[in-house]
Amino acid sequence: MVVSVVPETFRWALAGQGAIYASFWNRLLAAATPAAPVAATWRVATAWPKAQMPMALQLEAGAFPIAPPTVRALAGGPTVALPLRQDPRLPEWSTAVFWPAAAGWHQVQGPGKTSYSFYVFGPDDWQGPAAQQRQLAAAQRAAAAPARHPPQPTRCGSPGQRAGFSACSCLPRGTCG
Structure with a gap:
């Protein structure tokens, strides 16, 4: 909606000032016209x-x-x-x-x-940037993952180990893998 506070613009046309009359209404109506639809x-x-x-x-x-x-x-x-x-x-x-x-x-x-x-693109195109994206994603995933503690070795003779298990002989004394 556009409102004009200029009264009786028809007098411009009657007084021979057609260019002023046309310019005024052109600007007023252009402001009231909705924008053209955006091309897809x-x-x-x-x-x-x-x-x-x-x-x-x-x-x-x-x-x-x-x-x-x-x-x-x-x-x-x-x-x-x-x-x-x-x-x-x-x-x-x-x-x-x-x-x-x-x-x-x-x-x-x-x-x-x-x-x-x-x-x-084909499967062999852009391998460098794709590898960089995978490395970045892996680094972000590793940074976001909770810290995991490595498994602790068990002591020989612990309750979870069977008697006579010979794997202890090849590990440092007193530990089992």
Whole structure:
């Protein structure tokens, strides 16, 4: 809603000041007009997507599409419908999970005439960054895990050891593994 405090703007038009009249109403109506809908755009949300591995595709659009978008390999193959999950916090974002069958260029079609091309890498591509990600994940997992104490050796002749067990002879005196 836009409110003008300028009274009787029609007098500008009657007085031959059509440019001022047109400029005033142009600005006023432009301010009242809703913004144009955002053109739909796609992006790959997975770093280094690989064949036979799940990858996330994210759609940003003004409204949730009525028909599901489709994706296909540009080298040939079946066209697959992408089921979208709308983000509850940002309704203009939707995400789809896609499992590409082969490496190479792929293309998403929809919504409407929107299309987006992306590349899927082979299993031997990007091994260095992937190894670094695995090492970082292992280090984070090790740091988050509770400290484990190594098992303590038992003494020979302890209640849990059988009589006549000969493994004690090869260990330091008085301990068993």
